[in-house]
Amino acid sequence: MAKSFSIRHQPGFTTIAAVCFVALYMPIIVLVVYAFNEAPSTSEWGGFSLKWFQSASQNAQVIDATLRSFQIAAIAATLATIAATMAALATTRTPPYPGLTFKYAMINQPLMVPEIVTGVALLIFFSRIKIFTGYSGLGYLIAAHTAFCIPFAYLPIRARLENMDLSLERAAADLYATPWQAFRRVTLPLLWPGILAGLMLAFVISLDDVVITEFVKSGGQDTLPTYMLGQIRRGITPEINAISTAFLLLSVVIVTLFFFVSRKRD
Amino acid sequence: MATAEEIAKAADRRDVRNRWYLSAPALLTIFFAAVGPLAIVLVYSFLTPGSYGDVKWQFSPEAWVSVLFERDIFDDTLSLAGAHISIFWRSVKLAIITTLITLALGFPTAYFMATRSEKTRDLWLFLITIPFWTNLLIRTFAVLQIIRNEGIVNTVLMKLGIISAPIQILYTDVAILIGMAYVYLPLMVLPVYASMEKLDFRLVEAGYDLYASRWQVLRRIIFPLVKPGVIAGSILVFIPAIGAYVTPSVLGGGKNMMLSNLIELQFGQGRNWPLGSALSITVMLIVMVALLVYVRNAGSKEMRHG
Numbered sequence: 001m002a003k004s005f006s007i008r009h010q011p012g013f014t015t016i017a018a019v020c021f022v023a024l025y026m027p028i029i030v031l032v033v034y035a036f037n038e039a040p041s042t043s044e045w046g047g048f049s050l051k052w053f054q055s056a057s058q059n060a061q062v063i064d065a066t067l068r069s070f071q072i073a074a075i076a077a078t079l080a081t082i083a084a085t086m087a088a089l090a091t092t093r094t095p096p097y098p099g100l101t102f103k104y105a106m107i108n109q110p111l112m113v114p115e116i117v118t119g120v121a122l123l124i125f126f127s128r129i130k131i132f133t134g135y136s137g138l139g140y141l142i143a144a145h146t147a148f149c150i151p152f153a154y155l156p157i158r159a160r161l162e163n164m165d166l167s168l169e170r171a172a173a174d175l176y177a178t179p180w181q182a183f184r185r186v187t188l189p190l191l192w193p194g195i196l197a198g199l200m201l202a203f204v205i206s207l208d209d210v211v212i213t214e215f216v217k218s219g220g221q222d223t224l225p226t227y228m229l230g231q232i233r234r235g236i237t238p239e240i241n242a243i244s245t246a247f248l249l250l251s252v253v254i255v256t257l258f259f260f261v262s263r264k265r266d
Numbered sequence: 267m268a269t270a271e272e273i274a275k276a277a278d279r280r281d282v283r284n285r286w287y288l289s290a291p292a293l294l295t296i297f298f299a300a301v302g303p304l305a306i307v308l309v310y311s312f313l314t315p316g317s318y319g320d321v322k323w324q325f326s327p328e329a330w331v332s333v334l335f336e337r338d339i340f341d342d343t344l345s346l347a348g349a350h351i352s353i354f355w356r357s358v359k360l361a362i363i364t365t366l367i368t369l370a371l372g373f374p375t376a377y378f379m380a381t382r383s384e385k386t387r388d389l390w391l392f393l394i395t396i397p398f399w400t401n402l403l404i405r406t407f408a409v410l411q412i413i414r415n416e417g418i419v420n421t422v423l424m425k426l427g428i429i430s431a432p433i434q435i436l437y438t439d440v441a442i443l444i445g446m447a448y449v450y451l452p453l454m455v456l457p458v459y460a461s462m463e464k465l466d467f468r469l470v471e472a473g474y475d476l477y478a479s480r481w482q483v484l485r486r487i488i489f490p491l492v493k494p495g496v497i498a499g500s501i502l503v504f505i506p507a508i509g510a511y512v513t514p515s516v517l518g519g520g521k522n523m524m525l526s527n528l529i530e531l532q533f534g535q536g537r538n539w540p541l542g543s544a545l546s547i548t549v550m551l552i553v554m555v556a557l558l559v560y561v562r563n564a565g566s567k568e569m570r571h572g
Binding site for chain 2: 005007008009010011012013014016017019020021023024025026027028030031034041042043079080082083084086087089090091094097098099103106107109110112113114115116117118120121122123124125127128143144146147148150154204207208210211214215225228229232233236240241244247248251252254255258259263
């Protein structure tokens with residue numbers, strides 16, 4: 001036999017995988033390259049330039065939307081992570097008790113419902129509250145983002161908790177630690193990587209959301225993604241490429257951090 | 267005096283009660299800002315549309331009738347609503363084809379990743395994870411730039427002299443398909459890979475020892491073993507694809523609507539909130555049917571092993 005027989009080989013699979021990886025990255029690379037285009041076109045190359053980054057960073061609407069996006073994501077991700085940490089503590093390391101399955105179903109529910117349906121539901125519900133209370137601030141967007149971030153924050157925290165047994169907490173209790181001291185000094189430090197991973201996931205998820213924000217936002221409450229959607233619908237300029245590139249860079253940084261935090265063994 | 271048993275029971279009860287307090291913030295937030303409002307959508311779907319959007323509090327089954335039927339304005343007869351049915355059909359069709367394309371591409375990719383050495387596997391996984399967490403709108407926008415008439419695909423094909431005029435891909439169903447397959451591919455690869463990683467290659471070896479061909483090994487050994495991952499991946503792709511909003515609005519233009527664009531229309535220019543609500547519930551029902559199929563398949567799988 002000329003070629004040794006590999007049991008792992010399947011004809012064509014490597015080619016398809018190569019095509020997939022190239023296809024996944026090629027459009028993103030093209031998008032990034034044209035963000036540095038001198039010409040005001042996204043098809044013809046006119047030389048290297050940073051002018052689109054400059055114009056984007058001086059565009060008042062872009063600055064406004066970016067700040068709003070970060071504000072919502074920071075508040076919603078923090079709230080969601082706190083709620084998810086508490087929920088994870090309540091639903092792990094316990095014999096089954098009545099209502100446990102209900103809690104799982106409830107926490108994962110936002111993952112099961114298409115975003116468009118949640119968006120419509122919140123549009124209707126919040127428009128009622130708006131008429132009733134007269135309040136039309138960012139609170140609605142923050143509430144909506146917190147709710148759909150909870151299941152994402154919950155996943156890594158719960159996974160981390162399930163790998164921790166109760167023996168250290170029991171030892172702390174034996175040494176006369178109060179429940180709060182045991183939590184603060186034992187559980188929390190051990191759980192920290194999970195919490196951090198959950199926080200980062202929630203932050204990215206909130207930052208990326210288009211559909212629910214599009215339905216919930218009041219006038220003048222554009223986030224960066226909804227602003228970009230509006231611009232793309234109107235026609236495209238390399239400025240959108242520049243904004244996308246900055247956004248991409250941020251996502252890659254957060255995902256890389258997440259990857260290392262969640263893979264870290266203790 | 268309380269017996270030891272009673273004391274233990276009381277402690278258990280206290281523990282469960284504390285666990286309810288602890289989970290209350292998460293449960294209440296999700297109830298008020300995600301689950302609860304779905305009930306209001308159901309109520310709204312049975313009301314009468316108001317003249318300037320919103321609703322009049324008056325019962326009417328009209329919204330549900332007009333999900334599939336049109337009422338003739340002169341003689342009040344019902345006929346099938348061609349526009350709605352074609353949008354339903356397009357959404358279901360595109361979601362199914364997207365699932366099949368991502369499976370056809372994602373299965374070999376996951377297999378490739380799972381057969382790499384332990385060390386490089388993490389790198390491949392990382393390369394799939396990055397697009398997965400990258401903003402969906404940005405990825406859709408990246409596809410838009412590739413496939414539009416002045417985009418790289420058409421430019422290269424014209425320079426090579428293969429075509430003389432650009433092919434119109436953008437604003438067609440094909441564009442929506444390319445876009446959805448592109449953005450949802452990682453959702454298929456990740457669960458299939460998770461199953462594939464646990465695959466015991468001794469079983470594959472045994473298959474070859476028994477004179478199975480590559481195709482037989484794939485069909486009779488590998489595929490059945492990773493089926494849970496394939497089903498999970500298909501569900502993960504199908505659910506967002508059926509309710510896709512960003513991809514059809516960016517790549518489909520105004521003409522090629524999917525269900526979510528039709529729903530949006532009812533809350534915007536259409537000013538028919540009850541119809542929008544009824545359509546939303548319909549999307550929910552389609553998703554629930556898909557989930558039921560998933561649960562039944564996953565369930566029977568477990569029983570066979572147990």
